[in-house]
Amino acid sequence: MTAHGPELPLRLCEAYRRPWPCLTRRVDLLGEYDTAPVALSASLWSHLTAARQDRTWAPPDTSYRRFLGWLA
Structure with missing residues (x-):
């Protein structure tokens, strides 16, 4: 994994501290x-599924877009 891996549980970029990826x-x-x-x-x-379990407060559509x- 690069220095831009997801930091759990919020899944922020390890380098930038912004939403991952x-x-x-x-x-x-x-x-x-x-x-x-x-x-x-x-x-x-699989990242989306795990994030939804950790971030139950986040709207599903926001998580999907993130x-x-x-990719679209």
Whole structure:
């Protein structure tokens, strides 16, 4: 994991202290999963699922946009 990993339980970028995945990590993820976009979606879905359990106060649509919406 890079220095831009998710810091739990709020899932903030370890480097920027902003919502994860930050722009830097998004670029990294696109490169890492270049030939496996379905695997990237599955990985981010698992992050979304865990985040929803930790951040029950966050609106579902906001969490979805944060973890998966940027892929569209």
